[in-house]
Amino acid sequence: MDRVLGIDIGGTSIKVGLFTPEGELLEERKIPTPALTTDDAYAVVTSGITRILIAHDSTPADVIACGLDIPGPVAEDGTVGFLPNIELDPEGLVGAITATFPRATVAFVNDANAAALGEMWAGSARGVQSFVLIALGTGVGAGVVVGGRLIAGAFGAGGEVGHITVERDEPLTCGCGRHGCLEQYASAKGVVRLYLEECEHRGVKPVDVEHATDTLSVFQALSSGDECAAIAIDKMCDYLALAMSQISCIVDPGMYLIGGGVAGGFSTFAPKLRERFQELALSPCRDVKIEAAGLGNQAAMYGCAYEALRLRAEQQ
Amino acid sequence: MDRVLGIDIGGTSIKVGLFTPEGELLEERKIPTPALTTDDAYAVVTSGITRILIAHDSTPADVIACGLDIPGPVAEDGTVGFLPNIELDPEGLVGAITATFPRATVAFVNDANAAALGEMWAGSARGVQSFVLIALGTGVGAGVVVGGRLIAGAFGAGGEVGHITVERDEPLTCGCGRHGCLEQYASAKGVVRLYLEECEHRGVKPVDVEHATDTLSVFQALSSGDECAAIAIDKMCDYLALAMSQISCIVDPGMYLIGGGVAGGFSTFAPKLRERFQELALSPCRDVKIEAAGLGNQAAMYGCAYEALRLRAEQQ
Numbered sequence: 001m002d003r004v005l006g007i008d009i010g011g012t013s014i015k016v017g018l019f020t021p022e023g024e025l026l027e028e029r030k031i032p033t034p035a036l037t038t039d040d041a042y043a044v045v046t047s048g049i050t051r052i053l054i055a056h057d058s059t060p061a062d063v064i065a066c067g068l069d070i071p072g073p074v075a076e077d078g079t080v081g082f083l084p085n086i087e088l089d090p091e092g093l094v095g096a097i098t099a100t101f102p103r104a105t106v107a108f109v110n111d112a113n114a115a116a117l118g119e120m121w122a123g124s125a126r127g128v129q130s131f132v133l134i135a136l137g138t139g140v141g142a143g144v145v146v147g148g149r150l151i152a153g154a155f156g157a158g159g160e161v162g163h164i165t166v167e168r169d170e171p172l173t174c175g176c177g178r179h180g181c182l183e184q185y186a187s188a189k190g191v192v193r194l195y196l197e198e199c200e201h202r203g204v205k206p207v208d209v210e211h212a213t214d215t216l217s218v219f220q221a222l223s224s225g226d227e228c229a230a231i232a233i234d235k236m237c238d239y240l241a242l243a244m245s246q247i248s249c250i251v252d253p254g255m256y257l258i259g260g261g262v263a264g265g266f267s268t269f270a271p272k273l274r275e276r277f278q279e280l281a282l283s284p285c286r287d288v289k290i291e292a293a294g295l296g297n298q299a300a301m302y303g304c305a306y307e308a309l310r311l312r313a314e315q316q
Numbered sequence: 317m318d319r320v321l322g323i324d325i326g327g328t329s330i331k332v333g334l335f336t337p338e339g340e341l342l343e344e345r346k347i348p349t350p351a352l353t354t355d356d357a358y359a360v361v362t363s364g365i366t367r368i369l370i371a372h373d374s375t376p377a378d379v380i381a382c383g384l385d386i387p388g389p390v391a392e393d394g395t396v397g398f399l400p401n402i403e404l405d406p407e408g409l410v411g412a413i414t415a416t417f418p419r420a421t422v423a424f425v426n427d428a429n430a431a432a433l434g435e436m437w438a439g440s441a442r443g444v445q446s447f448v449l450i451a452l453g454t455g456v457g458a459g460v461v462v463g464g465r466l467i468a469g470a471f472g473a474g475g476e477v478g479h480i481t482v483e484r485d486e487p488l489t490c491g492c493g494r495h496g497c498l499e500q501y502a503s504a505k506g507v508v509r510l511y512l513e514e515c516e517h518r519g520v521k522p523v524d525v526e527h528a529t530d531t532l533s534v535f536q537a538l539s540s541g542d543e544c545a546a547i548a549i550d551k552m553c554d555y556l557a558l559a560m561s562q563i564s565c566i567v568d569p570g571m572y573l574i575g576g577g578v579a580g581g582f583s584t585f586a587p588k589l590r591e592r593f594q595e596l597a598l599s600p601c602r603d604v605k606i607e608a609a610g611l612g613n614q615a616a617m618y619g620c621a622y623e624a625l626r627l628r629a630e631q632q
Contacts, residue, residue: 013371038380081600123528130392147465153568153601154446155601157601158568161566162565246481246566249478250474251467251478252467253469280494282476282492284389284397284473285470302546
C-alpha cells in the first residue's frame with residue numbers, strides 16, 4: 001500500500017506524519033534527534049519512521065514520497081539555502097532517506113510554504129487556487145500560492161512577507177539586519193514587545209508575561225479590558241493589514257489565511273484586522289476573505305507530504 | 317499563412333501590430349478611431365486591420381489570434397474591469413472582431429501585463445521565467461511573471477505596484493483615493509512634481525517644463541548638474557527601490573525590467589536605483605538584475621499578441 005511521509009524538521013526533534021496518497025493522516029509522531037549531520041542521527045530518523053510504518057502494516061518500500069519541511073529558504077530547483085536556526089546536512093539526510101525508502105521522491109519545502117500547501121491539500125484553502133497563508137509565529141513567513149503553485153522565488157525568498165518594510169523609522173534592528181520589518185510587530189515576540197512597551201510608556205504594570213513570545217497572556221489581558229493590550233494588538237493589526245495591502249497590489253490573492261502561534265488569538269483580532277485592511281487596501285481587493293488557517297501546527301507536515309507527491313507526479 | 321494581431325487600445329486611436337506566430341513583427345500601424353462603443357467604430361477597426369492584412373498578402377481568415385491591450389484591470393478569467401481612461405465596450409468589440417476574423421482566439425490583457433509578456437516573448441526577458449516589468453509612465457503598473465505565467469490577480473489587481481504604499485505620511489491623494497502610492501513619485505507626473513517641489517522649496521527657478529509629464533526636461537536638467545533634479549530623481553529611486561524590495565519579499569523575481577516613458581532616463585537613474593535597492597532589499601535578493609525593458613512602447617502590442625496565441629494553444 002502506497003504511503004507518504006511528511007517530516008517537520010526542528011532543532012532537537014522531527015515530527016513525522018504518515019499519510020495515504022489521498023491525504024489521510026494515519027499517524028503523527030515526534031522523534032527526538034541529535035543534530036541531523038551524522039549517519040547516527042540519520043539512522044535515528046529512518047529507524048523511527050520504519051517503526052511507524054510497521055505499526056501500520058507497511059514497509060519502507062511502500063513509501064512513494066517524502067516531504068521535508070525546514071525553517072529556511074528553498075529555491076525553485078529544490079536547493080536548500082542558509083538555515084540559521086537548525087543544524088542540518090540536507091544532502092546527507094536525503095542520502096539516508098533514499099537508501100531506506102528507495103521508491104520515495106524526496107522534496108524539501110520551506111516551512112511557511114509547506115503550511116500553505118497543507119492548507120490547500122486538506123485545510124481551509126481546499127480548492128482555492130490563489131491565496132496567501134501568513135504564519136505569525138516565532139517569525140513571520142508566508143506561503144504565496146498562485147494558480148495552485150507556490151511561489152518559491154528566484155533566490156528562495158518568495159513569501160518572506162515578514163520582511164516587508166512597514167515602518168521605515170523603526171530604530172530597532174530586525175533579525176535580517178534591516179529596520180521596520182513586519183516581523184518586528186506581528187511575530188509572537190513582536191506582539192509581546194508592543195504590549196510591554198505600551199505599558200512602560202503609560203507607566204502601567206503589565207500582566208505577567210511568562211516569556212518573550214507569550215502572546216496568550218497578551219490576548220487574555222485584551223479580553224479582560226487591558227488598554228495597553230488593545231493598543232498593542234491594534235498596532236499589530238495595522239502593520240499586518242498594511243503588509244497585506246502591499247501583497248494585494250502585487251499578487252492580489254483571492255484569500256488570506258492567518259496561521260502560526262499568534263493565530264491562537266485570531267477570533268480576538270480578526271475584526272480589527274479586517275477593518276484596517278478595508279481601510280488600507282486598493283479598492284478592488286478590499287473584500288478579500290481573511291480567515292484562520294485550519295490545520296494548526298500540522299499544516300506544514302501535510303504540505304511537505306503534498307509537495308513530495310506533486311513532485312513525484314511531475315517527474316513521472 | 318497564419319497571422320497574429322496585437323492591438324494597443326488607446327483613447328483616440330489603436331495601434332495594430334501584425335505578427336507571424338513566431339513573433340516577427342510584419343507591420344505596425346496606428347489607426348485613429350472614435351470611442352469604441354458603436355458598430356461604426358468597430359468597423360473602423362476591422363476594416364483598417366483588413367487593409368493591413370491585404371497589404372501583406374493575407375486575409376481575415378488567416379488571423380488565428382488577436383490580443384487586445386487595455387489600460388485597466390483584466391481578471392484571471394479574462395473579464396475586463398473598470399476602465400477610467402477610455403471609452404470601450406469590450407463585448408461589442410470582441411463581437412465585431414470575431415465576426416471579421418472567425419478563426420481568431422481573442423484575449424484582453426492589461427497594458428502593463430501585456431508589456432511584460434511582450435518582453436518575455438521577444439524582448440529583454442526572453443527565456444526568463446520569473447521577472448517583474450515595472451512600467452513608469454502616466455501611471456505606474458507592472459507585469460509580474462512567475463513560472464512563465466502572468467499573475468493577473470483574483471480581483472484583477474495583480475501587478476498594481478503603482479499602488480504599493482511607500483509614504484504613509486503623504487498629504488496628497490493618489491488617483492486611487494489613498495495616500496503615498498509609488499505612482500505619486502515614480503510616474504512621469506510624479507517625477508516632474510518632485511522636481512518642481514524641490515525648486516520651490518529651495519527658491520530656485522526650475523528649467524522650463526513643457527507639461528506635467530515632461531520628465532525629459534528633468535533628466536536633461538539632471539545631466540546639466542541641476543541639484544533639484546538630482547534630489548527629485550534620488551527620491552524617485554528611493555521610493556521605487558523600496559517598492560521593489562517589498563516585491564522581492566513576496567514573489568522574489570529573478571529580474572526587474574524598467575519600462576514606460578520615464579525609462580527613457582534609465583541610464584541616468586539606474587546606478588542610483590541599483591544602489592538604493594542593494595541597501596533596502598532583503599539580503600538573498602540584493603543582486604537581482606535591474607535592467608531597461610527592450611521593446612519600448614511596442615512591448616504591450618507584442619505581449620497581447622503572445623497572450624492570445626497562448627490562450628489559443630491552451631484551448632486546443
